[in-house]
Amino acid sequence: MPMFIPESLLNKEKEHVEGFAPEVAWVTMGGSEQLTERLCVRPTSETLFCEHYANIIRSYRDLPKLYNQWCSVVRWEKTTRPFLRSREFLWQEGHTMHATAEEAQEETLRMLEIYANFFEGDLGMPVLRGRKTDKEKFAGAEATYTVEALMHDGKALQGGTTHNFGDGFARAFDIKYLDRDNQLKYCHQTSWGVSTRIIGGIIMTHGDDSGLVLPPAVAPIQVVIIPVQMHKEGVLEAAEALRARLSKFCRVKLDASDNSPGWKFSEYEMKGVPLRLEIGPRDIENGQCVLVRRDNREKLFVSQDDLEAVIPETLEALRAALYEKALENRRNRTWDATDLDTLVDLANNRSGYIRAMWCGELACEEKLKEVADVTSRCMPFGEEPIGDTCVCCGKPAKSLVYWGKAY
Numbered sequence: 001m002p003m004f005i006p007e008s009l010l011n012k013e014k015e016h017v018e019g020f021a022p023e024v025a026w027v028t029m030g031g032s033e034q035l036t037e038r039l040c041v042r043p044t045s046e047t048l049f050c051e052h053y054a055n056i057i058r059s060y061r062d063l064p065k066l067y068n069q070w071c072s073v074v075r076w077e078k079t080t081r082p083f084l085r086s087r088e089f090l091w092q093e094g095h096t097m098h099a100t101a102e103e104a105q106e107e108t109l110r111m112l113e114i115y116a117n118f119f120e121g122d123l124g125m126p127v128l129r130g131r132k133t134d135k136e137k138f139a140g141a142e143a144t145y146t147v148e149a150l151m152h153d154g155k156a157l158q159g160g161t162t163h164n165f166g167d168g169f170a171r172a173f174d175i176k177y178l179d180r181d182n183q184l185k186y187c188h189q190t191s192w193g194v195s196t197r198i199i200g201g202i203i204m205t206h207g208d209d210s211g212l213v214l215p216p217a218v219a220p221i222q223v224v225i226i227p228v229q230m231h232k233e234g235v236l237e238a239a240e241a242l243r244a245r246l247s248k249f250c251r252v253k254l255d256a257s258d259n260s261p262g263w264k265f266s267e268y269e270m271k272g273v274p275l276r277l278e279i280g281p282r283d284i285e286n287g288q289c290v291l292v293r294r295d296n297r298e299k300l301f302v303s304q305d306d307l308e309a310v311i312p313e314t315l316e317a318l319r320a321a322l323y324e325k326a327l328e329n330r331r332n333r334t335w336d337a338t339d340l341d342t343l344v345d346l347a348n349n350r351s352g353y354i355r356a357m358w359c360g361e362l363a364c365e366e367k368l369k370e371v372a373d374v375t376s377r378c379m380p381f382g383e384e385p386i387g388d389t390c391v392c393c394g395k396p397a398k399s400l401v402y403w404g405k406a407y
């Protein structure tokens, strides 16, 4: 789909355009000529896909439709922060169209679970799964679901979102299909995305004072081999032979540069390489080598014969340890508030999530932003209420909400 969206197309769905208007960048000139119609630099591509759907969907046989594209989008953020909040970011955006509301809802939740599994399983980042309040949902969506991660400093990060649009856009763009019963019906739509913000999330979840700590699944180098006393006879050859062996089952680099081993240790620690393998003359004599984990610096003396088994096991242990550590951080930074004073006190003096009951009214959400500088992160799935009344107004509560301060 193209990068520019004609203004008339963006204007078709009212809530969508109102929601995005404050952060849209506009192209008004083409070369030296004023354009007759402004072009928006895409902040997201629903309107483009809808225009496309309207041209290609005729019958129930055409459904469902599923598209995914990787592209840059632009949102005119007032304050930016590298990786976490930038005006231009690379993302993946998926778009689907379905015959029924039930199918669309199923897809919306299925993608949320895929994202959650990616965060937890591959990135070692525990996430809350839940639904966004109306204030925080995607403009034009009936419902937005989110996976929320907590950074090591207690700031919340929206990791990825999935949206169920119902038939709102379909009505605005006149996207209908002829069903089996010969009736024309509106389609039901979803979209979902994650962005390079994830990189910021990885840094802020796992990083430490020595630099990056990368989860093995996404580490460009999983094991770095550093020869010790490399100019002694046979060391470099042995290191190279190990590199060739390891390259069959992991991403490995041999650093045979002239930098000292100590320099190399620090360099690859800073770059977050999960495992370091040291090999020197004495190791060669003993048929062993030394493995050092990036996360806890644990040193393992391993027989060279066992590397095919030990390296994958150690990478997995490292991933699990990253996850456990991040989960422990979230546990230690999750607080409950059942009255407003407690909530304000927690927001001022602690960092992390505050769990509190909410009546569902926008006024209370706005008041909490004003008095405690917190926003609603999500209404979590599957958690028990912690009271009956709204933490803000005291009226009957509708949902438990995680509140927090976000990047």
Ligand SMILES: [Zn+2]
Pocket (backbone or CB within 6 Å): 358, 359, 360, 361, 364, 390, 391, 392, 393, 394, 395
């Ligand atoms: Zn309330």
